Amino acid sequence: MTVNMTKGQAISLQKSDGGTLTAVRMGLGWQAAKRRGLFGSRTREIDLDASAVLFADKQPVDVVFFRHLQSDDGSVRHTGDNLVGGVGQGGDDEAILVDLQRVPVHIDQIVFTVNSFTGQTFQEVQNAFCRIVDETNGQELARYTLDGGGAYTAQIMAKVSRAGSGWQMTALGNPANGRTFQDLMPAILPHL
Amino acid sequence: MTAELVRGQNHPVSRSRVEIRVSAGTPVLALASLADEQGRLAGTGVLAHPGARTLPGVHAPADLADRHTFAVDLDAVAADVHRVGVLLVLPPGGPVCFGAVPASYVAVAAPDGGGEIAGYTLTGLDAETAVIALELYRRQGAWKVRAVGQGYSDGLGALLADGGMPAPAARELAAAALRAAAPAKEADATLAALPSLVGDLRAPQTPERAAAPAPDPTPASGVPYAGTPGPAPAGAGSPPTISYTHPRRRRTSSEPPEPAPRAAAAAEPGQPPRPVAGDAAGWSMDERLYNQVWGMFEDLARTVAAYRSAVEFADSRMDRELDDALSDPRHRIGGSGNAARDAARARREELVAQAQAVLDRDLAQLIAESEVVEPALPASYARWDNPVWHGHRTPEEGPLALRLGDLHLPERPDLRIPMLVRVPLERGLWIDNGRTGSEAAMAMDTDRLRRAAMDMAVAHAVRLLAVHPADRFSVHVIDAAGAGAASLAPLVRAGVLAAPPAAGAAGVSRTLAELTRRVDLVQMALKAGAPEDLPPDVDTAEQLLIVHDFPHGFDDRAVTQLRYLADEGAAVGVHLLMVADRDEASAYGPLLDPLWRSLMRLSPVPDNHLADPWVHHAWTFEPDLPPQGSQVLGQALDRVAEARRTTRP
Numbered sequence: 001m002t003v004n005m006t007k008g009q010a011i012s013l014q015k016s017d018g019g020t021l022t023a024v025r026m027g028l029g030w031q032a033a034k035r036r037g038l039f040g041s042r043t044r045e046i047d048l049d050a051s052a053v054l055f056a057d058k059q060p061v062d063v064v065f066f067r068h069l070q071s072d073d074g075s076v077r078h079t080g081d082n083l084v085g086g087v088g089q090g091g092d093d094e095a096i097l098v099d100l101q102r103v104p105v106h107i108d109q110i111v112f113t114v115n116s117f118t119g120q121t122f123q124e125v126q127n128a129f130c131r132i133v134d135e136t137n138g139q140e141l142a143r144y145t146l147d148g149g150g151a152y153t154a155q156i157m158a159k160v161s162r163a164g165s166g167w168q169m170t171a172l173g174n175p176a177n178g179r180t181f182q183d184l185m186p187a188i189l190p191h192l
Numbered sequence: 193m194t195a196e197l198v199r200g201q202n203h204p205v206s207r208s209r210v211e212i213r214v215s216a217g218t219p220v221l222a223l224a225s226l227a228d229e230q231g232r233l234a235g236t237g238v239l240a241h242p243g244a245r246t247l248p249g250v251h252a253p254a255d256l257a258d259r260h261t262f263a264v265d266l267d268a269v270a271a272d273v274h275r276v277g278v279l280l281v282l283p284p285g286g287p288v289c290f291g292a293v294p295a296s297y298v299a300v301a302a303p304d305g306g307g308e309i310a311g312y313t314l315t316g317l318d319a320e321t322a323v324i325a326l327e328l329y330r331r332q333g334a335w336k337v338r339a340v341g342q343g344y345s346d347g348l349g350a351l352l353a354d355g356g357m358p359a360p361a362a363r364e365l366a367a368a369a370l371r372a373a374a375p376a377k378e379a380d381a382t383l384a385a386l387p388s389l390v391g392d393l394r395a396p397q398t399p400e401r402a403a404a405p406a407p408d409p410t411p412a413s414g415v416p417y418a419g420t421p422g423p424a425p426a427g428a429g430s431p432p433t434i435s436y437t438h439p440r441r442r443r444t445s446s447e448p449p450e451p452a453p454r455a456a457a458a459a460e461p462g463q464p465p466r467p468v469a470g471d472a473a474g475w476s477m478d479e480r481l482y483n484q485v486w487g488m489f490e491d492l493a494r495t496v497a498a499y500r501s502a503v504e505f506a507d508s509r510m511d512r513e514l515d516d517a518l519s520d521p522r523h524r525i526g527g528s529g530n531a532a533r534d535a536a537r538a539r540r541e542e543l544v545a546q547a548q549a550v551l552d553r554d555l556a557q558l559i560a561e562s563e564v565v566e567p568a569l570p571a572s573y574a575r576w577d578n579p580v581w582h583g584h585r586t587p588e589e590g591p592l593a594l595r596l597g598d599l600h601l602p603e604r605p606d607l608r609i610p611m612l613v614r615v616p617l618e619r620g621l622w623i624d625n626g627r628t629g630s631e632a633a634m635a636m637d638t639d640r641l642r643r644a645a646m647d648m649a650v651a652h653a654v655r656l657l658a659v660h661p662a663d664r665f666s667v668h669v670i671d672a673a674g675a676g677a678a679s680l681a682p683l684v685r686a687g688v689l690a691a692p693p694a695a696g697a698a699g700v701s702r703t704l705a706e707l708t709r710r711v712d713l714v715q716m717a718l719k720a721g722a723p724e725d726l727p728p729d730v731d732t733a734e735q736l737l738i739v740h741d742f743p744h745g746f747d748d749r750a751v752t753q754l755r756y757l758a759d760e761g762a763a764v765g766v767h768l769l770m771v772a773d774r775d776e777a778s779a780y781g782p783l784l785d786p787l788w789r790s791l792m793r794l795s796p797v798p799d800n801h802l803a804d805p806w807v808h809h810a811w812t813f814e815p816d817l818p819p820q821g822s823q824v825l826g827q828a829l830d831r832v833a834e835a836r837r838t839t840r841p
Contacts, residue, residue, distance in 0.1 A: 056505045057505070057509060059505075061501060061505065062501070070494075070806070072494065072497040072498070072501065072806070072807045073494050073495070073497050073498030073501065074490070074491070074494030074495075074497075074498075074806075075498070102498070104498035104499075104501060104502045104547065104550070105502050105543060105546040105547045105550060106501070106502040106505040106506065106543055106547070
């Protein structure tokens with residue numbers, strides 16, 4: 001069962017059997033640009049990047065992105081930068097894995113963002129999506145379709161925040177512009 | 193002749209009447225299942241069991257036993273049956289899983305005591321209580337046998353349900369089979385034990401999920417081939433480890449790696465699993481242990497990083513809140529300011545306590561891991577006080593890595609991580625015998641510090657000699673002023689040095705010239721692609737050059753040669769171990785800075801100068817020296833000398 005989340009919708013990350021989630025994955029997938037011309041290497045590749053920013057009390061503490069693939073504490077891991085995209089059939093081309101049990105006690109919010117590093121807007125990208133998956137059983141918790149998303153180069157996707165003893169996820173789906181997560185910080189702060 | 197099958201392997205069965213022989217380490221129930229082309233157990237009459245022993249073509253044994261023989265007539269099975277499975281099931285009240293009993297052996301043989309056609313030993317089982325041992329299947333009109341060896345921790349019910357039988361029917365059939373097999377006097381116990389067997393072994397509250405027909409089987413990590421009816425993962429916690437090694441065949445380098453140790457089951461539900469030595473990826477046990485030690489290193493670095501960042505955050509938040517309380521004009525009258533300050537401190541304490549609890553949990557786990565890993569280490573990784581050194585023999589292969597000492601963090605000084613580096617060493621080593629390096633060195637007098645540094649260098653040399661095959665490692669020493677003679681005495685006495693320690697300026701230039709020539713010749717030979725055409729006097733073994741008291745006895749030419757060895761030597765097997773005080777070479781000014789930087793600095797006293805590659809904590813390095821009064825170095829040297837005598841005619 002996939003929830004196609006609407007903006008601002010919050011879901012508690014409780015499993016259907018009552019247990020809390022222990023590991024989630026943010027997956028990002030898109031279709032590579034079409035090869036063109038004789039010199040295939042001059043195809044304008046599309047490079048989308050997934051990032052996760054870890055906040056403690058609204059202060060950014062750590063960030064996981066393509067230049068820092070693992071948070072210092074080891075709880076948030078990026079599987080590696082994909083520079084060109086995939087076949088566009090729904091597989092994740094970049095993923096960020098969050099081991100919620102190992103997140104340090106002071107981190108209370110984790111914000112996931114998507115940026116177009118090569119500058120194409122989401123209008124130009126085919127079959128782009130991002131989704132949140134329960135890593136323990138592969139079940140998809142939420143999915144956004146990015147393509148046709150307007151003349152934006154970034155999206156603040158979702159945040160996972162502490163709620164009581166567990167975690168809850170809020171879909172943000174807020175379009176923004178920026179090349180990397182740094183450009184998005186002003187846009188992220190209002191969502192904390 | 194019997195074909196010995198490994199998991200997933202198949203073999204033709206040329207005759208139609210065969211006998212299945214089972215020999216198990218414990219009384220088991222042997223059953224036969226009849227499945228269609230898709231592997232589905234459809235309808236009734238799919239299981240030959242003690243309650244209904246005879247089905248067309250098969251006649252299953254009636255009782256629980258550790259040896260079974262039963263007949264299968266492949267011509268007589270129904271035309272829509274494409275797979276005949278041989279199932280082994282543990283009875284309730286017996287052993288809890290196949291991982292706990294000796295491996296069973298199942299063979300397909302000619303009837304009436306004839307020769308075996310194919311046999312299979314079921315190795316690598318874990319939490320399974322019901323397994324498909326073999327499968328006889330039709331392939332293009334002929335029958336073949338395949339070694340399956342996969343099972344279900346949830347028992348026969350789960351096995352049948354996964355074969356496509358509706359869950360309630362599967363459970364009933366499983367119960368009936370077990371009931372019929374069990375001796376009558378045990379009937380009550382059997383029935384009482386049934387839920388745990390038919391349902392989930394580990395999580396009895398979810399038998400429905402476990403036994404539900406899986407329309408879309410979850411791909412387990414270890415599915416060996418397409419065609420088995422969706423094997424379920426055996427253990428609830430860990431994916432099944434499947435060993436493809438043949439149990440009775442010797443391993444060669446082209447064969448699959450040594451089997452990994454099985455991860456131990458959790459001591460109690462909810463607790464982390466008990467650590468096991470070698471619980472990491474790798475082809476050999478040494479590589480697994482190396483990776484495990486580096487995994488522990490990284491985990492400790494990250495765990496402490498989480499703790500430190502939480503404490504730092506708690507402190508900064510408290511400071512901010514205290515400032516706010518101080519500057520808030522409302523607090524100036526009355527006692528509300530104190531209350532605000534107390535609240536800020538309490539918030540800090542609470543967060544720090546939480547962080548401490550998480551840290552303690554992680555450290556306890558790492559300490560438990562360290563306690564099992566440390567005794568399991570091979571000699572090249574082991575501390576000098578490890579008993580492995582007493583039984584150590586000169587190996588036939590060089591080591592994978594070398595222990596240089598121990599690393600620890602102030603949060604838990606007694607949790608020592610072995611500092612392992614790959615061999616051959618990529619960088620030279622520099623044991624700093626200068627007093628200005630650290631506080632601990634400042635507190636020692638110069639002579640003792642120098643002696644400790646040289647003893648450490650000798651211990652490293654002995655370790656390297658002992659863990660390499662005889663004649664594959666040689667040690668040269670430059671001790672221009674003879675100041676290291678006391679430490680070097682054991683090496684000299686055992687006669688394991690390539691030449692006596694070089695003394696004086698002449699000795700320095702002779703040794704350096706010889707090693708420079710070797711580096712040059714080996715480089716040339718490698719570039720020319722003719723490494724076998726080296727002059728016969730060039731020693732192809734790895735070389736270690738210990739330089740004591742640098743720069744005594746070194747002229748400019750010798751310094752240049754030393755720098756050449758430091759830069760070029762490691763790639764062609766000439767390694768540098770400097771025992772030196774950087775201040776003594778200060779006359780060279782900044783010219784030698786690149787040399788010092790290119791060496792890995794170690795210290796004879798505990799010193800926190802090493803950073804980990806992940807979060808750059810400052811780790812305290814502590815050298816590992818033989819215990820006081822221990823003979824381990826001398827014994828290791830004796831064995832090296834002995835091995836050399838036997839290899840050199």
